[in-house]
Amino acid sequence: MGEFDLKSSTLDKGLEIAKDFVDKLIMPTVEETGLFLKDHLTMWRFSNQLKMLNKAKNLCEKHNIKTKKISLKVLVPLLEYATLEEDDSMQEKWAILLTNLIDSQQNIENHVFPYILSQLSSNEFYPMEKVYENCLVRRFETQKELKDFKTFKPSFEENMKKEIAEIDQKLNKAKQPLKYGSKLYELRTKKRHLERDLTELSYREISLKHAILRPEIVKEEDFQSFEISNLVRLGLVKEVREFFAESQTLEIPLGDEDFSEFTTYANVDLDIEMDSTTEYILTDLGELFFKACREKKTE
Structure with missing residues (x-):
């Protein structure tokens, strides 16, 4: 078998076909950069990495974030995956993820997060981000409702118990039940309603606590x-x-x-x-x- 000729016309043709194909997939073209394919891809990824790191730096300055060191097991995959991101809005998410991971005031360091972000398209990420934001709003509003409920619950209970006690006194003083039959019925009905509301008051607190913990649909x-x-x-x-x-x-x-009418x-x-x-x-x-x-x- 003869020596493989790197300058053969067959190889040149193959490289040209591959280059033309890659030119359709990435911008700018190989001719515009004047680089070989490998160098072109390396430069493109490096450019993405620089943009992401500069965005992260700006975010740290914007929010006065004091940085901390993170594990290479987290940092290296993040930098690698981020260089392949073409969507500008998603590049922003890579920068945000990095700033949160290096924020000394946050206890966020999960090596799987860069992988997860690399596996999501913008069509998946942004609707899911909205789901998460809805979850935060719902829980915040429910926690506020629970806080207000706990504030006013003692007075509600006291007023209802006081009213029930007053009804009991009126019922005990009734000497002529036949004469005051309709009035006694109204008092007993009102007492039952108050007792029911008093019971529901306790269930309301439990219900609000469960609503806070409920996962978002x-x-x-x-x-x-x-x-x-x-x-x-x-x-x-x-x-x-x-x-x-x-x-x-x-x-x-x-x-x-046989006798269906009697069956x-x-x-x-x-x-x-x-x-x-x-x-x-x-x-x-x-x-x-x-x-x-x-x-x-x-x-």
């Missing part, structure tokens, strides 16, 4: 099916399926069926039809990730 219609699958794969979204049975009644005749039937409920509902929720990992990709608020 991800609307399936906001995404393509493959995007939902990707979000589930990355652990940002979780599928929750609830099964339930629809009850059907079976009538079983008792006695002689009685026993009704038996049979759970024979199963169905299910599926919804998607934001996971704890998802909350931590989008928090890490959220620009720090300056007081």
Whole structure:
């Protein structure tokens, strides 16, 4: 077998075809840079890295962030993945992620976050970021409602207990129940309503606490099916399926069926039809990730 000729016309033609193909995929073209393909890609990635680092530096100055050192296990993948980002708005997210990871006032250091961000398109990231923001707003408003409720709950309870005690006194003083029948009925009805409201007052606090902890729903219609699958794969979204049975009644005749007008039937409920509902929720990992990709608020 003869020596392989790097200058052969076949190799030159192959390189030209490859170069023309790459020119259609990246900008600027190889001719404009005057570099070989490898050098061109290296320069393009280096340029992206510089832009991202400068954005991160500006964010640190904007929010007076005191930086800390982070593990190379986190930093190196982040810098590598960020260089491949072509979307300007997503490059901003890489810079924000970096600033949050190096912020000495935050305890955020997760080596999987750069990988997750590298696996998301803008069509997946921004709707999910909105889900996270809705979660923050809902929890903030519910926590405020709970705080206000706890403030006024003692006075509500005291007033209702006082009113119930007054009704009890009126009921005990009633000497002629027949003469005051309608009035006594009104008092007893009012007392039952107050006792019910008093019980619901305790349940209201429990309900608000549960509402704060409730995970945020991800609307399936906001995404393509493959995007939902990707979000589930990355652990940002979780599928929750609830099964339930629809009850059907079976009538079983008792006695002689020949005399149908005298026949009685026993009704038996049979759970024979199963169905299910599926919804998607934001996971704890998802909350931590989008928090890490959220620009720090300056007081």
